[in-house]
Amino acid sequence: MRPEVFLAQVQERGEYSTPQEADRAARVVLGLLGAHVVGKERAELAARLPETYALILLNPLQAVEPLDAERFVRATAAWIEGASEQTARWDVGAVLSVAADEAGPDLLRRLLLQLPPGYDLLFGHLEPA
Template identity: 75%
Template sequence: MTLRREAFLDRVQERGEYPSRREADRAARVVLALLGAHLVGGVRAQVAARLPEDFALILLNPLQSAEPLSPERFVRATAAWIEGATEQTAAWDVGAVLSTVADAVDQDLLGQILLQLPAGYDLLFGHPMPA
């Protein structure tokens, strides 16, 4: 089931404790553009199918990534794309968006997402995996 745009942004805004919907939207766009560069094939399409249309398009037309970023570098890249962000605020942005994505997909798809990402992303999605 696809989340409506308002519901998706409400969750991101609440989790990120953003004062405005605009800030939640900006965080979602940056994080999804970076995430899309790391997912391939059917997994990316399945995640996109669960997102509101404008966010799905961002995920499907990602920024190009030469190599998969470690979770730390993913947070740093997010900080670089959000004006005025620090690594601490970017970590918050990433967690707010990716935990909302995790809620939009089922456990099986989340597992497939995590298989395509370097180790440590489970924490960014708010779903720590047993060691």
């Protein structure tokens, strides 16, 4: 997937005014996600993302411990200047729903197995994959 297509999808789902806002959200969310998924699944997801975002996923922000879904949202809010938990949840949903589409159902299921409960909703799924 080309970077501009990825960003356009994130921008549309996040209802961002500019591609720069979508890019900022994508960089933070994928950086945090990369600290929580490992191995073959992280590499497979990275291979389905544009190179710029794949590198962010593969070289993540550091996490001391796994974050549950709520703490993941709070961490996102902390990394995005001016964000609240509500806007961060929106950012996370916009980015992870596009990533879920790129991952496909099998890879998404395997990713969710690595994550604490609640991430299925962050990826835009109403029930665990």
